[in-house]
Amino acid sequence: MPPVQPAGLPLPADGSLPAAALAQLGSRPFGLYVHVPFCTVRCGYCDFNTYTADELGDAPGASRATYAEAVITEIRHARRVLGERDLPIETIFFGGGTPTLIRPADLGAIVASAAAEFGLAPDIEITTEANPDSVAAWDLEALRSAGFNRMSFGMQSAVDHVLRVLDRTHDPLRVPAAVQWARDAGFDEVSLDLIYGTPGESLADWETSVEAALACEPDHISAYSLIVEDGTALARRVRRGELPMPDEDDLADKYELVDERLTAAGLEWYEVSNWARRPQSRCRHNLGYWTGGDWWGAGPGAHSHVGGVRWWNVKHPAAYADRLAAGTSPAQAHEQLTEQDQRVERILLEIRLRDGLPVLALDRDARAQVARLTEEGLVTLATERLVLTRRGRLLADAVVRDLT
Known part of the structure; x- marks a missing residue:
């Protein structure tokens, strides 16, 4: 079950924002986040707003084939709400879900729409997340041709039994191949995501995963401790006593290990859970979140922030698409900070x-x-x-x- 959105207050049907918030546009970095809610299988630990094909069917806007059209409609809506001021996008980040379950041509069409409506900064960072088993070499070549220049692969672990607990379906051996395909396609930056603290993961298992990630020579590594979120399949297994809760001392040991190994390999921490090989390898999109930037979040359940106003879209893809088709804002509610x-x-x-x-x-x-x-x-x-x-x-x- 996807997480419950905050209550908040309703936005006007046209999605208009307070003049005081709009007046601040351009004083901070501006980014675009695109949420792609599709997954082949929902991982047991995940509480993001995601759906499998069986759950959604073929409703317009809720299917993979029509999803890009709905997002492009929201980008046009964003341009109307934010006005005609010069506001080139500095970063675009496709997250999910598994964005690469959408055809590369559709992802590229979304980028092209953002460029047409807002313009893109000359040094724009365009990132997509991907599962290692959701892309082939030709997909990465097509994404690079569409302007993407940063890939973030969800590796999570290199140990089979840990991946099984997480309900991850990829073969660990697929990760180095995917990284090499991204390099061959010309991606400037490649990142790997890791998770530590999975029930049953030993310190030796974690060390194996860290060393396997480093062997791929990525430009960036994220390492997050496992959080057992309410409402997830993992939480239900823990509650039934099938799996233990992550141990705080074990998590600390694993954090110290990854920090030591990544530092020794030339990656420098720049945020508690993120390490980069060079300053330009840092995720600029996330830095925008962490330093109070402005961004528009497109897609069902996506969150946005402009000038101290935060709002979030309705969660279900069909409801999201229906609102856009009716010419109204997909926003569910907002809050003034x-x-x-x-x-x-x-x-x-x-x-x-x-x-x-x-x-x-x-x-x-x-x-x-x-x-x-x-x-x-x-x-x-x-x-x-x-x-x-x-x-x-x-x-x-x-x-x-x-x-x-």
Whole structure:
């Protein structure tokens, strides 16, 4: 069952935004997120807004064949809502789901629509996620020809029994082949996603996965601890006692291992769960999220943010397509972030970055905590910015509580 959206307040039927929010457009990076909700199989740990073909059928806008048309309609709607101001898109990120279950030509058509409506920055980053078994060499060549320049493969693990617990269907041996195909197609940046802490995964299993990822020589690696989300198949298995909950000490050991190995291999952490080989290998789209940028989220259940206003679309692909076909906004609801909301979110996100959080972003009470956090080895203070130590990264949530 996909996650429940926040309640929020309704937006006007035409999706119009407050003038104060629109006035801020162009002062921050602007990106486009495209949510593709299709999956061949839903993984047991996933709580994203995803559907299999059997669940959706062939309803217009809900099928793979007609999905791109619905998204393009929303991009045109976005142009009307945001007005005619010069607003070239700096990053585009296709997430899901499995975006590469859509034909490369359709993904390319969505990019072309964004270019026609908004224009693209000269150095635009265009990323798509992909499962290793959802692409072939010719797909990657077609995507590169359509303007995509960054691939993010969902590797998760290199160990068969770990992949089975996660309900991942790809062969681990497919990962290095997919990376090589991306290189051969001319992709500038290739990223691999890993998950640690799966029930039954030993430290040796995790080490095997990290070394297998490094052997592919990616430009970027993300490593996230497994979270057992309510409503997922994994949560039900844990509740029935079939699988244990992830152990916090085990997660810490695995984080330290991946940080040590990636650092030794020349990848530098730039966010708690992300490492890049070069500054240009960092995911600029995600950096936009983490530093308070503006973005439009297209697709069912996608979230957007402009000038302190956040809104989210209806979740079901058929309802999403129906609204667009009727000429109304697909937004379900919105919220206006207060100054306090924005301050807390800034602390929550920027403290996770290697570039750190400006001390001036803290109120007086929070600044009083800095000396203690430094003495406890959780942060360092450099050029008036707080930066987490490795120990601080392990305890980032506690640091945030102290600073908010």
